[in-house]
Amino acid sequence: MADTWTKAAENQEQQEIQKLNENINNVTISNDAKPPAAVKEEDLDEVNPADASLLMKIIRKGLIETKTDLDIQRKDPNSPLYSVKTFEALHLKPELLRGVYAMGYNNPSKIQETALPTLIADPPQNMIAQSQSGTGKTAAFTLAMLTRVDTAKDFPQVLCLSPTYELAIQTGEVAARMAKFCPEIRIRYAVRGEDIARGTKLTDHVIIGTPGKVLDWSLKFHAFDLSKITVFVLDEADVMIAQQGHQDQCIRLHKHLSKKCQMMLFSATYEKKVMEFAEYIVPSPITIRLKKEEEVLDNIKQYYVRCPNQDIKYQAIANIYGVITIGQAIIFCHTRKTAGWLASKMAQEGHSVGVLSGELTVEQRLAVLDRFREGHEKVLITTNVLSRGIDIEQVNIVVNFDLPVDQTGRADCETYLHRIGRTGRFGKHGIAINLVDSEQSMKVCRDIERHFGKKIMLLDAENSDEIEKIGS
């Protein structure tokens, strides 16, 4: 009975969200439909004094991007973007080097210049690598994957697993762009919606997908042979090996790999126990680790706002929405229900927002994400389903409508770090705003602050000293 009720409620919720997305799709697209560029100092002059509340000023100031910022970070040995080498010095194949430059990359980031020479050297070495969100891990492992492909062999040799459909597609797109000048390399997505007939033998070199589909194709349909895989990559490795569901599937796949297969594990976070487990399943790895205090990027400024009730919480969101004339925001909610509620309330008030949560079909999810990427909506409301890996350059504000907690209600610091990492991509400035609505959520906020050893500042419109500090 309870199950039937839950199913009915879920169906209804799904229909509501679908309807909402349809409505959103019908909303007239604003003039600034193109993805806006990074915020420049001169944009501040455009602030209309009539609507420039202190909150707006704070956010604008925090987002100013100075032209020399990236250069400064590149020269700072403490920055994850610090690089002493050039891409040429990494000994990539000339075709891949052309691909890298065609993507507009000039210099490698720290993780790229540290990991890549080891990953592409012979004999192949296993690696467990950690680097902050938005610092170019995808390019690091993708270049290593493409380097290892032997196009004389017509079967899958490289397997890359991602935790979500969206992330697998995003990684595949990066790989395809990197491989632009290697047309003979064939890349295949193993994700929901991609189907193969029984008896098919895949001739693609690189498989990028989610664990369930990869299991089906390899062990159920025998479309490719796991023992012939020479490179196995786990993106967001900590969830892939520690989170129930993914864990079983990954371990099953892992068991069929040859002993010679090179393993690469990448993530921005590894809890201590997860790292120990990773080191146990990956033979003799080279490990690249961050110190706790390095995990949160300095270019993401973190704030909390006290919101005593739901109305004020909504008002804070409406204010933030008003501020974003440049850039975009992602709002994270704890449940689909809250995400749906917030999205419909904002849509009713004429705001153009997208909503993406787990119960949409994969096609709907991708469509919502594409619209947001293209700048049709300036706000995307979502749940943890989008907390990891998604790379949208122009996102400069992340709002935690609800702070991330685990099943016992304690601070989920890893999810927090991944959520706020949707902004501040590759050295850009970003702002994370936490809406604190109870003593319990204040405690969660403090626990997160303590965990990373980085201050989460009170965003208090009355506190002019604090306001002056922001953006300096």
Ligand SMILES: Nc1ncnc2c1ncn2[C@@H]1O[C@H](COP(=O)(O)OP(=O)(O)OP(=O)(O)O)[C@@H](O)[C@H]1O
């Ligand atoms: N060397 C480079 N030069 C310039 N831009 C780069 C370089 N490497 C990566 N980027 C860009 O930086 C952004 C973030 O990279 P990426 O998505 O790989 O980060 P990540 O470390 O995987 O982040 P996450 O932990 O969130 O998954 C992307 O837009 C990517 O195109």
